[in-house]
Amino acid sequence: MLVYAAKRFASLAATLLVATLLAFVVLEILPGDPAQLMLGLNAQDDTLAALRQELGLDRPAWVRYLAWIGGFATGDLGTSYTYSVPVADLVADRAVVSLPLALIALALSTVIAIPVGVYAARHRGGWQDGGIMALTQIGIAIPNFWFAMLLVYVFAVTLRLVPSGGFPGWGGGIGPALLALTLPAIALALPQAAILARVMRSALIDALHEDYVRTARAKGLTRNATLWRHAVRNAFIPVLTILGLQFSFLIAGTIIIENVFYLPGLGRLIFQAITQRDLIVVKSVVVLLVGTVIVVTFLVDMAYAAADPRLRKR
Amino acid sequence: MSQTPPALPLVFLLMRHRTLLAGGAIVTLVLVAALVSLVWTPYAIDALSVADRLKGSSLAHPLGTDQYGRDMLSMLMVGARTSIAVALLAVGIGVCLGVPLGLIAAARGGWLDEGLMRVNDLIFAFPTLLSAVMITALFGAGAINAIIAIGIFNIPVFARVARGGALATKSREFVLAARVSGKGEIRIIAEHILPNIANLLIVQGTIQFSLGILAEAGLSYVGLGAQPPLASWGRMLNEAQTMMMLAPTLALYPGLAIVVTVIGLNLLGDGLRDLLDPRLKRRAA
Numbered sequence: 001m002l003v004y005a006a007k008r009f010a011s012l013a014a015t016l017l018v019a020t021l022l023a024f025v026v027l028e029i030l031p032g033d034p035a036q037l038m039l040g041l042n043a044q045d046d047t048l049a050a051l052r053q054e055l056g057l058d059r060p061a062w063v064r065y066l067a068w069i070g071g072f073a074t075g076d077l078g079t080s081y082t083y084s085v086p087v088a089d090l091v092a093d094r095a096v097v098s099l100p101l102a103l104i105a106l107a108l109s110t111v112i113a114i115p116v117g118v119y120a121a122r123h124r125g126g127w128q129d130g131g132i133m134a135l136t137q138i139g140i141a142i143p144n145f146w147f148a149m150l151l152v153y154v155f156a157v158t159l160r161l162v163p164s165g166g167f168p169g170w171g172g173g174i175g176p177a178l179l180a181l182t183l184p185a186i187a188l189a190l191p192q193a194a195i196l197a198r199v200m201r202s203a204l205i206d207a208l209h210e211d212y213v214r215t216a217r218a219k220g221l222t223r224n225a226t227l228w229r230h231a232v233r234n235a236f237i238p239v240l241t242i243l244g245l246q247f248s249f250l251i252a253g254t255i256i257i258e259n260v261f262y263l264p265g266l267g268r269l270i271f272q273a274i275t276q277r278d279l280i281v282v283k284s285v286v287v288l289l290v291g292t293v294i295v296v297t298f299l300v301d302m303a304y305a306a307a308d309p310r311l312r313k314r
Numbered sequence: 315m316s317q318t319p320p321a322l323p324l325v326f327l328l329m330r331h332r333t334l335l336a337g338g339a340i341v342t343l344v345l346v347a348a349l350v351s352l353v354w355t356p357y358a359i360d361a362l363s364v365a366d367r368l369k370g371s372s373l374a375h376p377l378g379t380d381q382y383g384r385d386m387l388s389m390l391m392v393g394a395r396t397s398i399a400v401a402l403l404a405v406g407i408g409v410c411l412g413v414p415l416g417l418i419a420a421a422r423g424g425w426l427d428e429g430l431m432r433v434n435d436l437i438f439a440f441p442t443l444l445s446a447v448m449i450t451a452l453f454g455a456g457a458i459n460a461i462i463a464i465g466i467f468n469i470p471v472f473a474r475v476a477r478g479g480a481l482a483t484k485s486r487e488f489v490l491a492a493r494v495s496g497k498g499e500i501r502i503i504a505e506h507i508l509p510n511i512a513n514l515l516i517v518q519g520t521i522q523f524s525l526g527i528l529a530e531a532g533l534s535y536v537g538l539g540a541q542p543p544l545a546s547w548g549r550m551l552n553e554a555q556t557m558m559m560l561a562p563t564l565a566l567y568p569g570l571a572i573v574v575t576v577i578g579l580n581l582l583g584d585g586l587r588d589l590l591d592p593r594l595k596r597r598a599a
Contacts, residue, residue, distance in 0.1 A: 011435075018436055026452070141524070141576035143531050146551055146569035153558050153565070252443035256532050260555070270444075271536070274451040286448065294439045 004305055012298045019290045024065050027283045055081070068283070077284045082276045087284050090269065097167055098258070098265035101181050101188070102250045108189035109196055110243065116193070117200025117239075118232060124205055132197065139194025144253050148187035148260040155183060165262040184261045188253045192246050199242045203235035210234070237308055244300030248293045334585025340578025344571075348395040357385035359392050360543040368561050380550075380564055381557055390571055392545040396457065397575065400540070401526030403461045405519055408468025413515065415469070416476030417503055420484065431477070434470040442467040443532055450538035457540040464529045468522050475518045479511030486510075513590040520583030524576045531572050547572050 035043075035051040052058050056067070056078075071077045077087035120132040156164035162183055168176045207213065208231050216226040255267030262268075266285055273281035356375075363383035370378050377386035419427040446463035453459050483489060484507065492502050533539040534548030542549070547568040554565035 015436055015439055019439060137577060141573045143528055143572055145532065145535050149555060149565050153562055157558060248441045252441035255444060255447060256536060259536055289444060290440055293441060
């Protein structure tokens with residue numbers, strides 16, 4: 001286990017390193033001088049040079065790369081060109097919207113998908129199964145932003161149950177903040193739940209055909225006890241993998257969903273930063289998001305190996 | 315693999331595979347709409363008309379008009395063309411670059427294989443849509459950049475499928491026999507391995523095609539896909555969002571078009587997989 005963990009960790013570190021390099025190189029070779037952008041086209045050459053020096057743009061690329069990477073450890077990611085506030089503060093402000101949103105959506109999709117998948121597998125071939133499979137087929141095909149628009153139309157515009165967009169902040173109490181995140185979380189969660197329910201169903205159907213299920217039944221365990229204690233537990237392994245993958249989809253999904261609901265999260269931040277050429281913000285947010293995905297994948301791998309000793313040998 | 319379906323007339327074949335029939339019918343319909351839009355649409359989509367703003371369904375405009383007086387049906391037809399072109403070309407990029415890479419990795423093995431697969435994992439670590447948003451935002455919004463952005467992320471997918479399939483086929487007897495009979499690596503790949511993994515690639519192709527349609531819709535929804543005057547379903551949804559109170563149907567049709575097309579492609583993929591390789595297990599996502 002230790003060797004496996006060490007190997008996976010080395011691979012994690014290498015992936016993170018390359019990801020940061022990639023983000024840095026892509027954003028460095030792009031046209032658009034931040035100093036020029038901040039001062040406008042009429043700026044004097046010496047003013048430009050002074051600003052470049054202040055921003056540290058006159059240093060060689062590798063020095064700037066190392067300084068930037070080191071910043072992740074110290075929490076100093078530099079200062080946003082357009083907002084003139086520390087990038088770390090900006091990211092922290094926005095993360096308190098995006099992170100709860102992604103986590104609520106993840107929890108919601110799991111809570112919906114697992115019982116639905118188990119139910120479908122138990123009624124395999126029946127009309128219940130057929131109905132669920134048809135619904136999930138539609139769920140997979142629905143773009144989450146369109147689903148979000150439909151939710152807004154029904155629950156915000158017509159029924160007026162929830163706000164149609166915006167975020168009151170956590171300062172005004174948890175209630176209104178959670179209410180503002182309800183529709184976005186549902187819009188993100190349901191299409192993901194459709195995929196997850198299908199995975200749960202097929203994994204459980206596979207597990208139900210295994211010998212240990214027959215043994216459990218033969219030794220006198222009831223159908224329900226066999227299902228939950230043996231089959232479902234084993235079916236969780238593929239479900240866990242998909243959950244890890246879905247986290248990546250959720251991160252990307254929040255970027256678009258935040259735009260539908262005008263939520264001031266990391267997704268909106270990255271869009272604004274891109275249009276304003278605030279590259280120092282863009283590369284930090286990108287690396288943060290990609291880093292989260294890489295770390296989550298690593299954790300899923302570890303959980304996987306802990307759950308299934310056979311995988312450690314690979 | 316080599317078991318060919320019995321030589322039934324196409325009609326019988328389709329009747330036995332209802333999923334394939336349904337998927338094929340939907341995809342054909344969308345394809346026809348897209349192709350017809352190349353030569354004819356009921357109205358020109360760049361014809362703005364204040365007098366015809368927000369008309370409901372009528373004989374003149376079967377699906378009504380939008381807030382600029384453009385005919386919705388015509389817009390949807392052109393949107394189908396945009397979606398299909400972007401997604402199909404993105405699949406093309408994935409196949410043309412990913413499949414050779416996967417085949418080389420499988421044939422050579424060793425550090426080359428290891429290296430290529432590491433790069434694959436790296437690309438997988440970037441959430442596709444996030445990267446596509448970055449690429450299109452930084453290098454300019456437009457259909458071409460959307461194709462490239464979506465296409466790049468198809469490369470590792472096809473590389474992985476081709477590599478997996480090639481590794482499984484490589485050790486089969488007929489490949490050994492071909493090697494013993496003196497065929498070179500390239501001839502073996504072209505004559506024996508490629509035909510055997512074609513099924514896998516076709517099925518993966520339809521999956522990536524439908525994912526590409528969704529990605530294109532997402533990109534053009536945030537304004538980074540095809541630019542006006544070209545119509546696209548995602549952009550239509552974006553424009554409809556401000557009109558939700560006045561004309562909710564504007565947001566209904568393009569969304570339905572996306573959903574129906576994606577369902578059609580998914581059914582087609584499922585049907586093709588059952589037809590081409592019954593042993594292949596139902597893939598989940």
